[in-house]
Every structure is written in structure tokens, then in C-alpha cells.
Amino acid sequence: MHPLHDYISKQLAERLKARKVVVWYDARREFASFVTELRGSARTSDEAVPVTVGGMAARLTEYDGSMFELRAVAEPFVCGDAPAECMIVYLPGCERDRHGSVLMELEKAGDCYEPQLKRLARNVLRQRYTDGVIDDMLSPERVSYEDLARASSDTSSTEPPSVLKSIFHSTSGNDGIIASWLASDERDAEIKVKEAIRELVKLVRSKLGLELPEDAASPKLRSITLRYVLAGEFRSDLGSAPPSALDAIPAPKTKDEEAAVRELAHQLRTKFSDGYPAMADRVEAELGLRDVAVPAGTLGSIDTFRFEERVLLAHCGDLVAAKKFDEALDVISGREHSFWLDRDVGRKAQWEACRRMAELGSLGMAVRAAVGKAGGDANAWIDAYATKDGWFRLDQAQRRLEAWVANLDDEPEERPLGVVRGVYEDACRAMADGFTKALVAAKWTVSAFLHQTRIYSEVVSEQPKPVAYFFVDAMRFEMGVELTERLPKSAEVSVRPAVCALPSITPIGMAALQPGASSSFSVTEQTGTLGVRIDDAFLPDLAARKKFAASRVPRLADVALDELLSLQPSKLAKRIEGAQVIIVRSQEIDHAGERGFTFQARQVMDTVIDNLARAIRKLAAAGVEHCVLTADHGHLFFPSDRDESMRIEAPGGDEIDLHRRCWIGRGGATPPGCVRVTASALGYESDLDFVFPFGSGVFKAGGDLAFHHGGPSLQEMIIPVVTVRMKAREAEKSTAGPVTATGLPDAVTNRIFSVTIQLDGRNLSLFSNELVVRPLLVSAGKQVGGVGMAVDGDFDRATGCVKLQAGKRVTVAFLLSDESSPSLRVVIQDPTTDAELYRSPVDIPVRLGV
Structure with missing residues (x-):
């Protein structure tokens, strides 16, 4: 036979296999020749x-003027619940009666088939021809089965086989041929030599209507086709009238053509x-689209051109600046998998900054509203701050934003960033003011929560x-929560x-x-030096506390x-051998903040959390299963110096110590906007006075104007107490795991790569088809960076973990947090066991600014 016969036979066989009976209506008698081929000879009886x-055996019965006679011939073969034989009931020249057909029972029990010859033939002809040639072949109204059978034959076609298919022999389908041709000119010479332009x-x-x-x-x-395709997709995705720049580009006329363009x-x-x-940028430039004022809200879900991404990011910034935070988050969520962002980590980082701005703004507004409704119970304020999903999440969102912005090569737009920073400061000011008043009303006593001295x-x-x-030192409550994650x-x-001791x-x-x-604690002074007395010991400094x-x-x-992170396992084991309590001191946060290194302080905060987790795991490997982590105080941390109007003159008098957020001494005058409390009111055996600013104001004193502590705000006074039990085990050092990494830089020249x-x-047989991993940047035993974003993968921003699936590549964007590292390695861990699944083979030098 021939390909057309074989194709139609296959369609019938699939229907017979599924339903046993096929009632076949052929109103135009298009398939009469096929049925003759099927029968093998002229029809000689009504049987x-x-x-x-x-390849399937069946019975064929044909209509010859009487529906009742046809049914009578077919019924013996199809009666019963399961027909013994397959049956084809062929009705040439008949339209199907959908309401009163004599063959209704056969149609319901079997499959009613109403094929079109040209549609079936097109599927067969595509094996040899492109759609444009097929359109010409099918255009005559009375093209016959025999004509199409000859065209489908390898030897008897009236048309030569497709030249384009031979040129694009490795490409599948007509769409694939057009796409390959648009993407590259490497076959242009062959198209010209073989005279395939007409085809x-x-x-x-045929495909696009152009x-x-x-x-x-x-x-x-x-060039013409590429403009038509990209302009067509852009136009169809637009929620408003297209710009005049597209007037010269024709639009698809039918829905099928529009779908083909997309x-x-x-x-x-x-x-x-x-x-x-390069293709899209060329068309964008030719049409002058980047200079066209297209309303951002009308841009669709597909970023055909590069300018759309930039317009939408600016629009998100405008929404944030207008405090329409949820609207901004909706736009950002819709662009998570934009083509342009997936290929440009720098641009994706800008969108991530906008997301964090919108999240901070949204939380800030919600917390500010809740603070306005809070009562006067200090315990209730602490509970609202520290409960699960409490107000502490606002501080967490602020830290994440500021740490992210600190790592960007190009800072985000100033206006939206300024707005969300203002929202955060307003919420902090309201919290500090309300909580201080609640403490005053409670006579500075909070009974429902653990005190630092206990x-x-x-x-x-x-x-x-x-x-x-x-x-x-200076670990806020929210940082302790993130550490647990x-x-x-x-x-x-x-x-x-x-609740930490005051002053903080x-x-x-x-x-x-x-x-x-817990049994003896007083804040006092000795020979003009501030300190704490426990029993008969005066502790003014680190040396005294250590002793x-x-x-x-x-x-x-x-x-x-x-030191702990830098020690080799054997040296660490020797260092802590026989110890019952191991004190581990971290001063990185306070050190950076107190010395006015605001930029570095933002970067170091995330790193400290990760390194604390790393230290806990290292101690567990050394046999120390139990850990308690806490802080001396928290902190307030704003992105810029306090305004002059928020800087308060010190009380004067007999001043013992002065910090941005507290004055300690005797006498003097309490400035407006401040509160004075005696040492005895705080339970101390001392004659000292303490003066604290209300809200988030600061004294005119030494110390940083952005990072400070000492006062009675929730951020300064509420500290985390984290308890951990991690079973001791041998640290796993295998570097031949199931994870591979490619695209490692020869040198790190940007903080985000x-x-x-x-x-x-x-x-892989040891693992499932998916695996959650924690990619890190490590230098000299310390973590110096982690993942900030992931492309084509599920990323948990709280834990820094990424979900991998077998055979699917995920691009992760690392953030280098410690710029002082001379070199680093990429390490990928199993977060459940800390097993090392991958380690880059050599040190990667850090050359920022190169």
C-alpha cells in the first residue's frame, strides 16, 4: 500500500482496539477508494x-440505501455485552443524525467516526513536505484520495520532496525549521543554492500568516519575519492599545496564526x-521600543523584550514608594521566572532587593497598626514581639534587606528604599515608645519571662x-530564631x-x-568605673569576667x-579536652557596629548566624552535644545616622558613663523625651541613676549613630536563649557525592556571582530523585557567604537550602559576605547530616574591584 492508507488504517485500528465498533460517516465519499483498498476488490454482496x-482482524459492512438493512447485517456480530469481533460500519454519502439515528445503539456502544480526508492527509504529507507546499497541494476543492495517496508515496509524488526538510534535516517539525532559520544564518547559502526561498x-x-x-x-x-514574530507576541501580551511603533508591523489575522507566533x-x-x-535587542532597537512610553501596568506576563523587565522593575519601585506593597509583591511574583532575569544575576538581584523592600514595607505597616492597638502590659508587649510570627519578623525582614543591599554592586532606587526604611523606623519608634511606657507603668518589672541573670x-x-x-555580643532575638532554622x-x-539587664x-x-x-547582681561603680558586682566580685571588663x-x-x-572555626578537629579536641563548660565568645556584630562600620556590619550579621551554626556542628563532631546560645543585649540598627532632631543633650551631673541610648550617673537634669530610673528601682544595690531616651532617640555621645544599644526597646532588651542538642558523630569529609557544580569562576570579582x-x-541510588542541599562559601574553616537566589529551583531563604531534582540544573547566586577573605571554596552540604556532597577542587581567589 502507501503511507496514506497505512495512516488511516492505524487510526481505525486504535479506535477498534478501544471500542470494538466504529460507525464511520463519510458524507463526501472521500474515503470510498480507501474502503475499496481495504476490501481488496469490488463490493459483491451486502454481507x-x-x-x-x-494488523487487526475486523468485519466491514457498508451502507447501500437502507439503514435498517445495515443494522441487521451488523447486529449478529455485535450483540451481547462484549462483541466477538471488531466491526467497521461504513456509511458513504451519509450525514450523522445526532437525535434519531437508526444506528444510535451502535454509535453509543462503539465509536462514531467523522474524519476529514485533508486533515488526515496533512499529517502524512508532513513527513515529506513543509506546510506551505502542503497548503498548495490541498488547495484544489476536489483533490482526491488517489491524488493524496500519490503525493504521500515515496516514489509516485507529483511534487518533489521538501528541500527545506533536507536542509534542516536535524530539525523536527515546521515550527522547528522556522525557529532554526530565524536563530541562525548558517544555512542561508544552502537555501540559496538549492533555491528553497519559495518553499x-x-x-x-502557511504557519504564521505573513x-x-x-x-x-x-x-x-x-529580519521581516523576526520583527513580525516578536512584535506579534508583544502585541498579543499587551493589555492596552499597541504603541505606534508597531503600526508598520502586520498582525496575525487568526487565532491559530497568533498561537503559532507565540x-x-x-x-x-x-x-x-x-x-x-541579540535577536530581541535588535528588533527592540529597530522598532525604538525602549524609548516608547508603555504603561507598566499593561505589560503582560511574557518579557519579549529586555526593556519590559526594566520598565516593570521601575514600576515596582513606584508601587513601593507609594506604599502599595502587596501590589508590588504580586508583580514581582509574576516575574520570578522571567527569561531576562534568569540570564542576568545582577538584574535578578535588583528584583530580589525590590521584593525585600516590599516585604519589609508590608510587615512594617502591619506591625505599626498592631502596636497602635497594644495595651499597657509590658508582658503582653514582649509576648507580641517574641511569639511565633511575632513583631520580631519585622527586624528579620529589615536585616535581610539591609544585608542584601550591602552586597549589591548597584544600590536600588533611592526613593522606594527610603520609604520602606522610613516605615521600619516609624514602627520601631512606636514600639520603643510604647514598650518603655509599659515598663514605667510596671515599675520596670517583667515577671512572665526569663531574666538574663537566670x-x-x-x-x-x-x-x-x-x-x-x-x-x-549584640545578637537580636530574630537572629536567634533564624539560627534555629x-x-x-x-x-x-x-x-x-x-529579658536582658538594664542598661543594655x-x-x-x-x-x-x-x-x-541569679542570686547576686548589682550595677554599680567603683572608683569612677561602671561595672557589675556579683557577691564580692566587681566585674568591669572582659578580663575580670573571665577570671x-x-x-x-x-x-x-x-x-x-x-578561633574555634579555624582550629583543626584534632587541635579543637585537645583545646576543650576535659572541659565541662566551654564558653564561646562572638564579638563580630558589636565590633563592626560600634566602630561605625555600618556597611560591614550589615554584611557580617548573616555570616555570624551561619558561622554559629557551623561552630555548633563542629563542636558536635568533637563530642560536645549540648549548646546554649544567648546574647548580652540586642541592638537597634538603622541604615543611616539619627537625624539631628533625635540627638538629645546629656543630663549632665555626675556622669559615670554615657552611651547613645543610656546615661549613667548621679544628679543632672532629665532632658525632655527621656525617662529616669534609679538603680534601686531596677533591683540594684546602688545609688546610680539611669536615663533612657523614649522612642529611638539617642544622646549626643560617642559611638555609632546608626547602630546602637543600651536603651529599653524590645530590639535591645529581648534576647534569644537557644538550646541545641546535636548528637556527636564523625564529621563527614567525602567530596565524591551526588552533586556536581559547573561554571565556577576563575576568580571572584563581584560580591554576587x-x-x-x-x-x-x-x-544516585543512595538518594531519592530529589535532594535538599545547602551550598556555602567557605574560607579557612569559616563560612564567608551563602546562596541569595536560585534560578529554576526551589530556594528556602530562611535556611539557605536549595531543592535539586535529578537531571535538572539549578543556577544559584552566591553572596560573598566577608570581603576580607583572600580565597574561598564552594561547598555543598546535606543540611540534615552536614555530609559534604561537593567541594570545589581548588581555592578560588577573591579579587573584588578587578
């Missing part, structure tokens, strides 16, 4: 004759993604030994709020964490966080 259809013009007209001149060369035709543009972006930017006696001393006791899921972790400065808070502070702790805790080890990671086939 049902045996035939073979696509190409026909194909474009009339092209047959006498033009391939490059000109390509599908072709999609193919160009997905199958020819490397070349698409952390050692009620938490640390109750832990099985050995236990690590972390003193993290970055620890392995196999660890037993809890976090609770504690390092000498006081660190002393309050000492053993014995005191060593005298109270037998077998005590004391190590700085930086991308690497592509993938779940490899090797050792």
Missing part, C-alpha cells in the same frame, strides 16, 4: 466481509536561548555536660525570649550571663568563635 486494518516563503505564510516577498534574500526575509517566540527563547537576547542557673547548669555556652533538622532545637550594654549584659548572677567564670566553674574552657549545580547520576 459483512472480513478485512485486516492496521520558505510558503511555509512562513506574506513575504519571494524575490528577497534570506537575511531580509529573516509558540515560535517561545521556541526561540527556550531552544535558542543563547542567541535570543540563664546560667536555670538553663546552662541544667544541661548534660559537656555543654557549650555561647556569648554572642539553619541547624540540621536532626538536631533538637528550641528558642525562647529572655556589654559590661552589664555579659556579667548577667555569669554563674551566680570570675574560671573561679566559679571547674574545668572551664574559653574560646573565641573565630552564579554557579550551576546539579544532582548527578553517580551514587
